[in-house]
Amino acid sequence: MRMIWVEKQEGWVNYHSADADHCDTYGLCGAYGTCTIFSDPVCRCLDKFVPMHPDDWNRADWSSGCVRNHPLNCSEDGFIKYSGVKLPDTRYSWFNETMTLDECKVVCLRNCSCMGYTNLDISNGGSGCLLWIGELVDLRQLSESGQDIYIRMADSEISFNDGSSRKKSVVLAIALPLLITAVLVVVVVCLVLRRQKKRAEKMLVEKERLDHNNNKDNRSQILREAFELPLFDLSTIMKATDNFSLENKIGTGGFGKVYKGVLEEGQEVAVKRLSETSRQGNDEFKNEVICIAELQHRNLVKLLGCCIEEEEKILVYEYMPNKSLDLFIFDQTRSTLLDWPKRFNIINGIARGLMYLHQDSRLRIIHRDLKASNVLLDIDMNPKISDFGMARSFGGNETGDNTSRVVGTYGYMSPEYAVDGIFSVKSDVFSFGVLVLEVVSGKKNRRFIHPEYNLNLIGHAWMLHREGRSLEIADPALVESGYTIELQRSIHVGLLCVQQSPEDRPNISSVVLMLTNESILPQPKPPGFFTERNIDDATGYSWSNHTPSSVNDVTITLLDAR
Structure with a gap:
């Protein structure tokens, strides 16, 4: 699958009204709400969706959006076609020019966070693939002049026409993999239960022997050896x-x-x-x-x-008395307790912890969910990486793997992992880079939106770096404290870590050295998962000269869809 980075797509349908109207207000109807200019009220929920907060909707406050009648279940979901709409905001999306619509559906279906898909180019019968990650916002009903979009829905909401060949193909496409999976699950469960039964029988014999001897210390010793x-x-x-x-x-x-x-x-x-x-x-x-x-x-x-x-x-x-890092850096009051020396110590501590996981521990461990809420702070504000429920361990020279079940937190996930399920030590490095930019700025990557160009935090930091204005992303209080060299260096290292291609990102051991010495740093290449809207209007911000060329290059790019 060849994923590419572009500025603007030929054939993309761009819907604009000649006159301004209420529906031009971004996110007016919230997630899964559609705006229709001549409707009263202008906002309605898509079919099979209901208002998230009905009382707000009754007061003409539609910003909370809509939710499905039935919640999603990932492995049992399907898609429903909605026609005649202006496509939603593509701030969190990716695309492929060569995929068919059926291939697009398969890719979206296997990723539990993919909420919809459509053709990238609707000319000549349609071609290419455009996927959305997360909630669909800024939909508009355009009737016959709009486009088709396929939105993820619970299986119970999906109906088919009897005798339709399309029904048979869709059912087969979904049912066959599920049937194979079910058989494999049954086989694995049987093997696991068999092993558990033997182990339980062995443990029961030991328990009876120990109970008979009333020797609690021996029982604990045997269990310690077992686990x-x-x-x-x-x-x-x-x-x-x-x-x-x-x-x-x-x-x-x-x-x-x-x-x-x-x-x-x-x-x-x-x-x-x-x-x-x-x-x-x-x-x-x-x-x-x-x-x-x-x-x-x-x-x-x-x-x-x-x-x-x-x-x-x-x-x-x-026990960590100061709880997690996100409670400090994203809170206007508590953030004042973290001056730059404390923040720089936190950044370096996280880097050293990752270096231990990646190369110094007995097994190489990839965390896969490094984020601010999974960094705990002790009584002295020293950072400790926590929550290894999603982690994977490797032996020998292994440095990564791939998976069909993508887990983690969007905003911190690397492009190759979010799109293709490929994770490695470089995936953790990407997450660390996002975390560095968040610690320096006090802003969340996913919540930050540049008011003029709709860049997320990564994109904004990249834009400022290219113009030699890196310090503008930092918390003003940190800049005023006088640690400008360390601030600039940290931002630079963060951008090196979030480069689109894993091969371009430094190893975490190199990151530790970059943070603590004064050597000259290489210039970062464009990051993955930055967003921008109306690229033609953003003079001076053209990314075409830096287009990567590796096979699985991908970025979440904002197309001119509204």
Whole structure:
């Protein structure tokens, strides 16, 4: 699949009204809301969608948008065709000029965050592929003069015409892979259950022997050897968290809930309790134990032990009193507590923690979900990388892999991973680069939108760097503090880390050296996943002279679609 970067597509249909109207207001109707100029009200939800906040809609505030009647399920989703619309904002999209529409559908279907697709070029019957990541915003109903778009929907919402050949082909295209997957799942489950049964029988024999001898210490020793990790009794965890009281709850995630606890000797801990209904949690539990049970580094959160008793699966970590980095850098009040020396120490600490994971630990580990909320801060504001539920470990000279199930957080994910499922140590480097720019600016990459050119934080930093105005992206308070050289160098290193091609990004060991010495830095090439609208009008910002040429080059590019 050849993905390319362009300034503007020939044949792209650009809909503009000669006269300004309400529908020219960006995002007026929110996600999945359509604007029709002669309608009253002007905003309506797409068919099979309902207002997210009906009371707001009754007050003519449509900005909250619409939601599906039935939630998505990823593996059981399909698409419904909506015709006669102006295509939504393409700020988070990618395209391919050579794909057919059917190939476009397959690519979108395998990525759970892909919410819609259409032809890139509608001339001559249509060609190419354009995909959207995330919610669809800025739709407009144009009836016959509009374009078709296929929007992801739950299987229960999709209806087919009896006897239609299209129905048969679509059903076959979806059902066959699901059937194969189901067979494989059954086989794997049977093998796993068989192994678990044998292990359970062995453990039961040991338990009966130990209970007979009333020797609790020996039982703990055998379990420690089995799991290679210190084990806590459930009664100890219950006492430490006051029976998992609501007052001690400090967080919730896909794994389950996190509680603050105090052990009998007074040590404060964070207790991560697997939710009984979380399939994701089972995978995360095993992954965290496998990946970080033996890791020891000052910039990684320490796993103290676990509890596997009755139906409970619990992980016990050292407690971080200042919680996560995002609570500081994105908060106007708390951000004042992080001056530049503290922020620079955090940036360097995260880099050193990644270097340990990538090259100094027993196994090479790729985190896959490095972001501000997964960096915890200790009492002295030292950073510790946490949450290894999505991590992957490798041995030998392996440095990456690919997957059909893309996990992680958009805004931090590298282009090759988000689009093709290819991840490596360079994917973590991309995430680190985004994090550096966020720490310097105090802005979220995905939430930041340049008011004139609709650039995200990466794109804005790149534009300023090219004009020699890098410091304008930094928090003004940091610039005023006088650390301009370190600020500029950090921004430069961040841009080197978010370059579009993985081969162009530095290794994390090189990043550590770049941050701490005064050597001359190479000039960064254009980044991946920056956005820009109305490129022809953005004089001086032409990217065509820097177009990458590798096979899987891709960027999320904003086409002139509104």
